[in-house]
Amino acid sequence: MRWLNLSLLILYPLAWSAPLLRAGLLPLFDLTEISVLTGLQSLWASDVFLALVVTVFALFAPYLKTIGLALYDFGLLSPRALPVLHLLGKLAMADVFLIALYITLAKGIGLGRIETAWGLYLFTACILASLFLSLAASRRPHVSTSETVKIDHTD
Template identity: 65%
Template sequence: MTAISGAADWRRHLRWLNLLLFLLYPISWFAPLMRAGLLPLFGMSEISLVSGLQSLWGTDVFLALLVTLFALVAPLIKTLGLALVQFGFLDRRALPALNVIGRLGMADVFLIALYITLAQGMGVGRVETAWGLYLFTGCILGSVVLGLVEKSRPVD
């Protein structure tokens, strides 16, 4: 196996990892990000990105639009754009813009982490992180890394 064919195989795997995000993002949107409860005696209710968005639409439409843009739309546009670059349907000059779009998803991760930290510090109830937060964070970070690797890849 030559170095050129090895590099081509490696890039093909990156394409599939990027496409895997189309499956993992929706799972992370419905997965529990955190569990919250008022008192330790009562059960904890699970909050997902989608359930949080549903609550936001009823109280603050502007914030709901921002969260929808940052958490749902931006990561999908970034993933789709990167796939188009990887398969040769979009020019590589789009990569810097795609990487900026992909980083918008990190705003949601930081916002969720800030809410959890504030809620825990207030001592009113109990808030625990759940596996969906780690999945969503992993998807965002994976997308950023895939974009950086694609950007650093030499042009064929």
């Protein structure tokens, strides 16, 4: 479980730069690939407050939760921090909702064309893996590093 969580520290940035959607104005034109990062760049140019909120939910919340869970897994963070990690996990799920909302709105307009891309599945898998790992962490007893390493000093 520890290593799966640590792999999220690599997979999240990959998922942020991977294409989530392909969007185009009319069916005859080429589709533009949209990732979390390109979407945030566009958002920063048009609405700074919304960009800040989405940046916190899509980037910082899941990454901080993953780092916190890694610290917990290796005995460097107290079990008392698990409720904070759980809250960060709830905040991180908000970005999946936002993406679903954008797809629904774009398809409802009728002028454009939206296709999901492989990055959407990777990003969703990262979020769901993080959720699974945090649930598993909250159900197991905490083992500190001092308990896992026993040194015999009987010379």
